Amino acid sequence: MSRATSGVPSPKESGETVEAAVIDRFPTLEYVPDSRAAWHDAETTGALTPSDALTFSSVPVVGSGTAVEIKAAQxxxxGGQRGRFYFRQQQHRALVDAGGVYLFVVYAPTYEHPHLARLLVPASVVDELIPSWIEVAGRLTHAKLAWSRIIDPSEVER
Structure with missing residues (x-):
């Protein structure tokens, strides 16, 4: 049975749902369509600052015009294991080169409390966390990183 017929959203569908909710939640984030830039989801239209709803790592504020890539993981x-963030190498390099940031979101699959944790991290810092890139014939070079490598599990597993 496919995901479409089982009623369970695909990882891409879940990611897009979380992405839209995050952009709606923060007024200084504006959606960027793939036709304009396929390597990030949003840009800041004003200063983005830390709050109870968004924890920052390594930066005190994100200025207007900053590229933001939203990464979501269950x-x-x-199977019970912690979810993972998925990175495409080409997209990651573009974000690093642009001085962009990742906005990581851990979400519950039931969407009752969709955002268990959020953390904003400069792409250059994430570059240091990726242990290696995976090359598979016929696929884009990518990496996977458990959310617990970036976000304290106590923030999610309460």
Whole structure:
């Protein structure tokens, strides 16, 4: 049975749902369509500052015009293991070169409390956390990183 017929959203659909909710939640984030820039989801239209709703790592404020890539991962996957963030190398390099940031979101698959944790991290810092890139014939070079490598599990697993 496919995901479409089982009623379970695909990882891409879940990611897009979380992305839209995050952009709606923060007024200084503006959606960027893939036709304009396929390497990030949003840009800041004004200063983005830390709050109870958004924890920052390594930077005190993000200025207007900053590229923001939103990465979403489930708190727990169906097998019980922690979810992972998925990075495409070409997209990551473009974000690093532009001085962009990642906005990481851990979400519950039920969407009852969709955003268990959020953390904003400069792409250059994430570059140091990626242990290696995976090359597979016929696929883009990519990396996966458990959300617990970036976000304190106590923030999610309460």
């Amino acid at each position: 708190g727990r996957q169906s």
